[in-house]
Amino acid sequence: MPTETEWFSTWFDSPYYHLLYRDRNHQEAQGFIDALLEHLRPKPAARLLDLACGKGRHAIYLSEKGYAVTGVDLSPESIAYARQFEQPQLHFEVHDMRDGLPWGPFDLIFNLFTSFGYFAEETENVVALRSAAAALRPGGKMVIDFMNTERTVSGLVLHEEKVVDGIQFDLRRHLDKDFIVKEIRFTDGAGQEHHFEERVRALRREQFEEYFQMAGLRLAEILGDYHLSPYDELTSPRMIFVLKK
Incomplete structure (x- = not known):
């Protein structure tokens, strides 16, 4: 692996x-x-x-x-x-x-x-x-x-925001070669910034x-x-x- x-x-x-x-x-x-x-x-x-x-x-x-x-x-x-x-x-x-x-x-x-x-x-x-x-x-x-995948790519939501328990998640999606990528950024309750991403092959x-x-x-x-x-x-x-x- x-x-x-x-x-x-x-x-x-x-x-x-x-x-x-x-x-x-x-x-x-x-x-x-x-x-x-x-x-x-x-x-x-x-x-x-x-x-x-x-x-x-x-x-x-x-x-x-x-x-x-x-x-x-x-x-x-x-x-x-x-x-x-x-x-x-x-x-x-x-x-x-x-x-x-x-x-x-x-x-x-x-x-x-x-x-x-x-x-x-x-x-x-x-x-x-x-x-x-x-x-x-x-x-x-x-x-x-x-x-x-065909429908998802054609209707891809490029940017959205979601607030859960006072934390605002900034979500941005794009295509990267063969992958649909979701960038996830937010600041936690202690003021620390976080960045994750999801990558799923299209x-x-x-x-x-x-x-x-x-x-x-x-x-x-x-x-x-x-x-x-x-x-x-x-x-x-x-x-x-x-x-x-």
Whole structure:
């Protein structure tokens, strides 16, 4: 793995990351999970993996549905938080998705809310997918939920400000070669200035399809939003890939 510090290893462990995004719609997220479970119909005894699980909100909800769930994430802070919710059917591990997954095999793997495409080297995306595919049972499925890059780029909001708990976040977005970059600047309560950035590769459908082929995954369908509508390149907010091993 790379020796230099990668942006996500510091930003995702920052308390300000969780502050900035604390208002994410949990009801919408649970509705999305419900829709996926109804659509995919995993068996009651299925083993599920939440890949890049953050603080575990999706994994926790999946376990409440009765499934055996493992959640993995690169952030030790997030996993430390999630572990307070562990029980016999729910486990959390600190893990880099580029590394092999020793906790499988799994019947269903979720990678949700654009938790992919962070790596500086494009080949690492394929490495991550191959690691996930190796942890799937034959016939198992994987769901990758990514932004609809075409629509996101065409409607990119270049500048916005957001105030949370008295902290004003200055957010600026731009394209840098193959990446959509979000610059995040703010001054904390002690007067200290901070600067973070998020870099997500602007992956098009065709690139994903090449990755899937190299990872030995078959694309079963592409859905376009959290209600699982058909994907339309111009209008869909998401690209939700359903893959099969």
